[in-house]
Amino acid sequence: MTIDHPPAESPFPQAVAKPRPPALALAILLLGGFITVFDLFVVNVAIPSMQADLGARFADIGFVIAGYELAFGVLLIAGGRLGDRHGRRRLFALGMAGFAITSFLCGIAPDATSLIVARLLQGATAAILFPQIYALLRVLFDDAGRRRAFGLLGMTLGLAAIAGQVLGGIIVESDLFGLGWRIIFLINLPIGVIALLSARIIPESRSADAMGVDWPGIGLATAGLLLLLLPLLEGPTIGWPLWTWASMAASVVLLAAFIAWEHRVAERGGDPAIDLALFHNVAFWAGSLVVLLIYSTSTSLFLCFALLVQSGLGLTPFAAGTLFAPASVGFVVASLVAPKLVARFGNMAIAGGALVYAAGIGWLIATTAGLGDGTETVALLPPLVLFGFGQGLSMTPLLNLVIGYVAEKHAGMAAGFISTMQQVGGAFGVSVVGIVFVGILGRPAGDGISNAGRYAHAFAGAMIYNLAAVIVAAALMTFMVRKRPAGR
The missing domain is CATH 4.10.860 (DNA Excision Repair, Uvrb; Chain A)
Known part of the structure; x- marks a missing residue:
């Protein structure tokens, strides 16, 4: 699950006391965070429907997912700086309007190429929208209010990931107005209009020394x-x-x-865009690679799993989303537990969390390899829960660990770069895992091998990359933990 994003640019001064902004302002900001993450996850349950309707190949669907993450990732830093310079509320409203319009373009796409282009544009508008949420939460609230606001944001992003799987399945399967998968994008239009009209209640803020783009x-x-x-x-x-x-x-x-x-x-x-001096720090360099590896395993698994359980095992979109929901719950629970484990056992607990994540992937590979039809999918639940739990243990505290290895004056730049690495890692993982998945699926099926068996073997083979990537990341984390963080 790719739901953790540190601030895209510079941290803001701590204020002792500030007037509390309207509750509606917080709600609108949380709604902005919700829809950007929801749209990342909801596509998973709609993939087979998109393929059937548009005649899309795996490469097309891969770009529908990877294109959103790539555009989101490479433009995050620019989005943050534009907000600092031209006004964060203004850029939030612009990003929300753009997200609604590009969602509409996704929903009316006549073919796969049009959908890919629309998703690239949607990711770009998300990159304008999302950094303003962190920036506004930091400048509008005092210390106590900020902690509460960021806690609510974390919970909102976690719920968005779960809703993307479960609610997305319900939406696709209900076939509202006969629109099928298109409704998952079209519902963003009224949501965006409501948020845009309400955004005027959010106080405006800028930075006097904003960096250029x-x-x-x-x-x-x-x-x-x-x-x-x-x-x-x-x-x-x-x-x-x-x-x-x-x-x-x-x-x-x-x-x-x-x-x-x-x-x-x-x-x-x-x-x-990125100060290369950051990479003189070996621990930060290693940490950036860890983020790329860990996040490359998330989106790629969702893509291949959706194809396995729907195209291979014949589950409906709702059943597929419900099957994955326990993993999302495991992630949220682990996200709450992880900071306490790090406080008690130190940063080595993060490497331990990565090993739990790897164990979940390995268990999932072994279980999937023996699947034959949809009646056996209940066997996937235990490894999915362990997978989600391990993912939460490793991902949630990882970002703070990596940023902790740079000097405080570079923290904003480092946070923006790590945010970018999260999204680029997701896009990279889809590309690499897709090579293996398509290669295995395209092989001639032997006698007695069902369609479900073909997809199960393709999924199990493709996830070998994920398993190796997480194990390498755990080893790099162990190396990092032995390095002294900046300023300590």
Whole structure:
């Protein structure tokens, strides 16, 4: 579950006493956080319906998911800085309006290509919207109110993830107005209008020393990542033609150009998208890789699991969402427990949580490999609960651990970069896992192997990457814990 996002940019001064903003302002901000996360998860239960309606391939569906995360991730820092400079309420309202419009475009998409483009735009508007929520919660409330507000935000994001699975299944299966899967996007239009009209009650705020937006750097990073993800998603289904390798080579060139540009901007005293000096810190470098690995396992599992239980085992969207709900509950429970475990046992508890996560994935692989039909899906519940619990134990405290290895003056920049790594990691995981999943599913089925068996084998094989990624992340966490955090 990818539901934890640290602030996209600079921390704000602590205020001793502030007038309490209207309760409706808090509700509108929480609603903004809810719909951005809900739309990440609700797509999972609608994937088979989308494929059937649009004639979409796995690569198309992979881009529907990865495109949202990629655009969301690479533009998060820019969204935060734009809010600091031009007004956070204004950018929140602009992001909400854009999210509603792009959701409408998703809902009326006539084909897979149109849906992919609309999802990229939707992710971009989410990147404008989401950083303002953290920033406004920090500047509008005093210390006590801020703790309460962020606690409610964490609970809201957790509920959004659960609702995306369960409520999303109900919405798709109910086929409201004969719209099928399209309704999961179209419902954002009235929600966005209500939130937009209510946003005027939110007090405006700006930063007097807001950083500039490094558009050339963001452009290079976005183009480089797109040229990497596109062949990874398309290659397995079209036989890896020459253009896929050329695209990956061009990606390396553009990402190298991005690094050179960021170095140049910093040397000239400008505001780079990411200060490369952060990576002189080995522990932060390792932590960034841990975030990429851990979050690459989340979205990819949801995608493959949705195809397994619906296309393979024949479950309805509601049944599929309900089946995964215990994992979401396990995640929320572990998120509440994790800070207490870290306080008692130290940061090594996070590495232990990653091992619990790996155990859940391993158990899920072993259980799935023996599935034959939908009547056996109850066997998936115990490993799913362990999976969700381990995910919560490792993901929830991980972000604070990584940011703790940089100096306080770089905390905002580090937080923004780690937020980006979360989303880019999700997009990368979908691409890599898709190669294995499509490869196994495309093999000729042997005698006596049912459709359910084919999907079960494809899922189990694809999740080997997830298992390896989490184990490597746990090893890197152990290395990090031995390093002394900044300022300690």
